[in-house]
Amino acid sequence: MELTLTVNGNVHELNVPANTLLVEVLRERLGLTGTHVGCDTSQCGACTVHLDGRAVKACTVLAAQAQGAAVTTIEGIGSAAQLHPMQAAFREHHALQCGFCTPGMIMAAIDLVQHNEQLDRRTVRAGLEGNLCRCTGYHNIVDAVLAAAPELAGEAEHG
Amino acid sequence: MAEALKDGIGASVRRKEDVRFVTGSGRYTDDINVAGQLHAAFLRSPHARARIDAIDPTEALALPDVVAVLTGKDMADDGLGDLPCGWLVKQKDGSDMVSAPHPPLAHRVVNYVGEPYGIVVARTVQAARRAAEAVATDFTEVDAVVDPAAAMSSEDIHDGVVGNLAYDWALGEQQATEDALAAAAHVTRLELINNRLIPNAMEPRAALGVYDKGTGDHVLYTTSQNPHLERLVLSAFVQVAPEHKLRVVAPDVGGGFGSKIFIYAEETAVIWAARRLEQPVKWTAERSESFLADAHGRDHVTQAELGLDADGRFVALKVSTTANLGAYLSTFGSSVPTYLYGTLLAGQYKTPNIFVEVHGVYTNTAPVDAYRGAGRPEATYVVERMVETAARELGRDPAELRRLNMIRPEDFPYDTPVALTYDVGDYEASLDKALELIDYAGFAQRRAAAAERGKRRGIGLACYIEACGLAPSKLAISLGAGVGLYESGEIRVNPTGNVTVFTGSHSHGQGHETTFAQVVAQRFGIGIDDVEVVHGDTGRVEFGLGTYGSRSLAVGGSALSCAADKIIAKGTRIAAHMLEADPEEVEFTGGHFKVRDSNRTLSFAEVAFAAYVPSNYPDDLEPGLSEKAFYDPENFTYPAGTHIAEVEIDEQTGEVELVDFVAVDDFGTVINPMIVLGQVHGGVAQGVGQALLEHGVYDAFGQLQTGSYMDYCMPRADDLPDFRVDTTVTPCTHNPLGVKGCGEAGAIGSPAAVMNAVTDAVGVNDLSMPATAEKVWRALQGA
Numbered sequence: 001m002e003l004t005l006t007v008n009g010n011v012h013e014l015n016v017p018a019n020t021l022l023v024e025v026l027r028e029r030l031g032l033t034g035t036h037v038g039c040d041t042s043q044c045g046a047c048t049v050h051l052d053g054r055a056v057k058a059c060t061v062l063a064a065q066a067q068g069a070a071v072t073t074i075e076g077i078g079s080a081a082q083l084h085p086m087q088a089a090f091r092e093h094h095a096l097q098c099g100f101c102t103p104g105m106i107m108a109a110i111d112l113v114q115h116n117e118q119l120d121r122r123t124v125r126a127g128l129e130g131n132l133c134r135c136t137g138y139h140n141i142v143d144a145v146l147a148a149a150p151e152l153a154g155e156a157e158h159g
Numbered sequence: 160m161a162e163a164l165k166d167g168i169g170a171s172v173r174r175k176e177d178v179r180f181v182t183g184s185g186r187y188t189d190d191i192n193v194a195g196q197l198h199a200a201f202l203r204s205p206h207a208r209a210r211i212d213a214i215d216p217t218e219a220l221a222l223p224d225v226v227a228v229l230t231g232k233d234m235a236d237d238g239l240g241d242l243p244c245g246w247l248v249k250q251k252d253g254s255d256m257v258s259a260p261h262p263p264l265a266h267r268v269v270n271y272v273g274e275p276y277g278i279v280v281a282r283t284v285q286a287a288r289r290a291a292e293a294v295a296t297d298f299t300e301v302d303a304v305v306d307p308a309a310a311m312s313s314e315d316i317h318d319g320v321v322g323n324l325a326y327d328w329a330l331g332e333q334q335a336t337e338d339a340l341a342a343a344a345h346v347t348r349l350e351l352i353n354n355r356l357i358p359n360a361m362e363p364r365a366a367l368g369v370y371d372k373g374t375g376d377h378v379l380y381t382t383s384q385n386p387h388l389e390r391l392v393l394s395a396f397v398q399v400a401p402e403h404k405l406r407v408v409a410p411d412v413g414g415g416f417g418s419k420i421f422i423y424a425e426e427t428a429v430i431w432a433a434r435r436l437e438q439p440v441k442w443t444a445e446r447s448e449s450f451l452a453d454a455h456g457r458d459h460v461t462q463a464e465l466g467l468d469a470d471g472r473f474v475a476l477k478v479s480t481t482a483n484l485g486a487y488l489s490t491f492g493s494s495v496p497t498y499l500y501g502t503l504l505a506g507q508y509k510t511p512n513i514f515v516e517v518h519g520v521y522t523n524t525a526p527v528d529a530y531r532g533a534g535r536p537e538a539t540y541v542v543e544r545m546v547e548t549a550a551r552e553l554g555r556d557p558a559e560l561r562r563l564n565m566i567r568p569e570d571f572p573y574d575t576p577v578a579l580t581y582d583v584g585d586y587e588a589s590l591d592k593a594l595e596l597i598d599y600a601g602f603a604q605r606r607a608a609a610a611e612r613g614k615r616r617g618i619g620l621a622c623y624i625e626a627c628g629l630a631p632s633k634l635a636i637s638l639g640a641g642v643g644l645y646e647s648g649e650i651r652v653n654p655t656g657n658v659t660v661f662t663g664s665h666s667h668g669q670g671h672e673t674t675f676a677q678v679v680a681q682r683f684g685i686g687i688d689d690v691e692v693v694h695g696d697t698g699r700v701e702f703g704l705g706t707y708g709s710r711s712l713a714v715g716g717s718a719l720s721c722a723a724d725k726i727i728a729k730g731t732r733i734a735a736h737m738l739e740a741d742p743e744e745v746e747f748t749g750g751h752f753k754v755r756d757s758n759r760t761l762s763f764a765e766v767a768f769a770a771y772v773p774s775n776y777p778d779d780l781e782p783g784l785s786e787k788a789f790y791d792p793e794n795f796t797y798p799a800g801t802h803i804a805e806v807e808i809d810e811q812t813g814e815v816e817l818v819d820f821v822a823v824d825d826f827g828t829v830i831n832p833m834i835v836l837g838q839v840h841g842g843v844a845q846g847v848g849q850a851l852l853e854h855g856v857y858d859a860f861g862q863l864q865t866g867s868y869m870d871y872c873m874p875r876a877d878d879l880p881d882f883r884v885d886t887t888v889t890p891c892t893h894n895p896l897g898v899k900g901c902g903e904a905g906a907i908g909s910p911a912a913v914m915n916a917v918t919d920a921v922g923v924n925d926l927s928m929p930a931t932a933e934k935v936w937r938a939l940q941g942a
Binding site: 027032033034035036037038039040041043044046073074075078079080083087088090091092094096097098099100101102103106121122124125126128129131132133134135136137138139140141142 | 359414836867
């Protein structure tokens with residue numbers, strides 16, 4: 001099917017089978033390999049991206065469902081020269097080890113802090129329960145999210 | 160700790176690798192694509208045990224985009240060999256263990272659900288998977304052997320493996336131990352089950368094989384913790400390609416925890432198929448395949464007896480373990496329940512008599528091999544559950560009973576009755592610090608306060624020891640290892656004075672690109688941004704034995720330290736010539752070569768430049784400034800510490816909440832405290848997962864019941880508390896960095912600490928992991 005996708009501000013015209021998943025388009029057609037696939041049951045959250053500013057698991061969204069929406073991936077929020085505050089906080093607080101869950105974790109965390117006021121350690125933990133990390137034990141992820149939260153709270157995303 | 164350079168040893172330097180990871184620029188195996196690549200799906204056994212009668216690919220081959228269906232028979236006909244087990248364990252009677260043949264792709268029989276017996280190659284992933292389902296295979300099912308405890312009395316799985324026994328192994332003095340138990344004032348007895356775990360690194364395994372028919376070169380990109388070992392095994396044993404025509408690249412790897420040490424069927428089949436089809440072939444595991452076919456961990460059933468004298472001193476420990484090895488002996492599967500387990504049963508204590516026997520058995524389940532800690536969590540679990548239980552039975556304070564029996568600083572070096580010599584430690588120091596951190600004295604109050612809220616609060620300790628820094632090669636080879644266990648390191652000082660470092664260790668989350676850079680930067684007095692660490696590519700790094708057993712810094716880092724010595728020695732001779740001094744008069748400090756008691760100096764970069772532009776240069780010295788070292792440790796390292804857990808249990812539901820966790824570890828000298836604490840956090844999370852959540856379960860027919868994240872309970876953020884982590888330091892006495900290794904400790908101490916806390920709260924001793932709400936609730940009804 002013919003599809004128009006806006007990803008990280010760039011418009012792409014694509015022709016894909018109707019059953020193509022958003023994550024497949026991102027990784028295989030657009031070369032945006034920062035979005036990872038860690039499971040086959042929508043449990044791990046490694047593939048989390050933003051669809052019109054809200055976190056979704058791109059393994060469970062058809063590419064067709066993103067037609068007309070603004071998709072933002074980890075590549076679209078910051079750069080090596082200018083990290084997004086959440087990216088910078090993850091680095092500063094050693095909130096990643098192998099890095100595989102990290103892009104999805106960061107995208108989920110941004111959604112969490114943008115849409116929730118007055119987060120504390122317990123609510124951050126509850127808010128990230130859809131994203132698995134096998135390396136960090138989550139302790140430093142909680143530190144990072146809370147450190148970045150004041151800067152991002154209530155901020156609407158401009159996809 | 161000495162004052163750290165800004166980014167030298169002892170500084171919590173932010174990681175160099177993180178910028179690429181947080182921006183989505185990491186390059187994992189599945190991120191790599193090459194022109195013309197095909198995609199693979201595997202034919203996997205739906206049965207735990209069956210004969211393969213016929214494989215009919217006709218329908219699959221007729222589907223669009225399907226290129227080939229290759230079977231185990233095709234692979235055998237091409238002359239590929241079996242996957243070897245790399246550690247030959249000698250049995251009690253001196254005979255060799257019995258290793259059943261392990262063809263990469265099964266071709267006559269299948270022995271566990273998920274075992275690959277063929278590979279389907281197509282132009283798209285979807286086509287490959289669809290075609291795999293269209294292959295018609297006739298199986299004749301045979302009764303499976305699933306329960307390890309019953310394996311020895313079940314039908315033989317493999318021809319020639321009587322009683323499904325791979326080995327009957329023992330260590331220690333049996334008679335003396337039994338005599339001491341008979342004479343003991345008190346004997347504590349317990350059956351302990353170490354639950355089967357499924358590793359679940361977040362990146363599923365993947366492989367991309369590329370064959371160049373012009374040159375005959377093979378390149379295999381794969382998710383490996385040790386690419387050189389992968390190349391060695393695929394060349395020397397499986398005979399995929401000669402070593403000099405096979406390059407193995409392990410790029411960014413998304414966690415391993417042991418499960419990516421091993422040489423698996425899938426990458427073997429992928430590189431073989433790429434050559435056979437003369438086109439690149441790629442495979443990436445679905446998570447369900449990871450559950451079925453990654454090597455699992457643990458799975459022991461143990462009977463233990465601990466004898467104490469009237470004063471509470473341990474006089475004997477006798478341990479009998481049945482270890483489930485799965486359907487085949489995986490790469491290091493045989494060594495985990497033997498030399499990485501039995502040797503650790505002294506723990507931190509002066510128990511004079513120890514005897515351990517281990518029956519390693521085959522079952523129709525996925526192979527079992529090293530998973531974070533590998534044998535040492537199982538040993539710690541035995542020792543620390545026994546000690547805690549003995550304290551309860553005798554009405555002694557568990558901390559004080561441990562203290563009474565601990566090896567003391569003046570006892571080192573200490574020879575245990577189970578073959579190790581501990582070089583150094585101060586176990587009471589970490590015990591005391593942990594007791595203080597948890598406020599041990601205040602526990603009774605916290606328990607009373609919890610009771611008022613309808614919660615039962617419990618506390619549990621584990622004082623663990625581990626043998627890390629694997630390993631002295633001669634010793635390991637004498638015990639059956641098929642390879643040496645040294646590590647290589649090479650330092651190339653570039654003409655402009657920055658440095659490229661090559662290590663045989665592999666980083667898949669540990670932060671070597673930062674820690675190793677700190678080690679080298681400190682030696683040369685340069686910044687870490689002037690040090691680039693290269694790893695994970697047999698085409699760039701000379702040799703290596705990889706990352707496992709908390710060995711990277713202790714062995715790989717030490718190799719780099721030795722290479723740095725050589726660089727400094729050569730640099731000193733160059734500088735002496737240029738400064739017109741005797742080399743004996745030249746010292747290297749703070750990044751400068753300096754003639755003692757003078758102001759004549761040369762910077763590291765000036766000497767590097769002179770080495771490559773040798774105009775004013777010694778006649779008897781080769782140009783260039785590049786050195787390598789192979790470092791072979793003279794002993795294991797012995798990290799040790801105390802973990803303490805506190806839990807609260809809801810009396811109505813049996814739900815366990817881990818409310819506090821303290822870890823105090825002695826890892827020797829710490830290079831990067833931030834990274835070390837992070838390693839502890841992650842290890843503890845996996846240990847808590849084992850104690851409370853995780854369990855790999857097969858049903859009586861050998862079907863995996865926990866084959867997805869909906870059935871296998873991984874620790875999530877809201878399952879865990881904040882961890883309180885601290886260190887004590889006794890530097891390792893026999894490596895140049897004084898380091899011991901920190902990767903596994905968290906997973907080693909924590910399961911016993913948590914289970915001691917849970918059983919303390921419930922008031923029973925015989926509760927098995929994982930302590931799920933159902934199990935705890937049932938125990939509460941009976942307690």
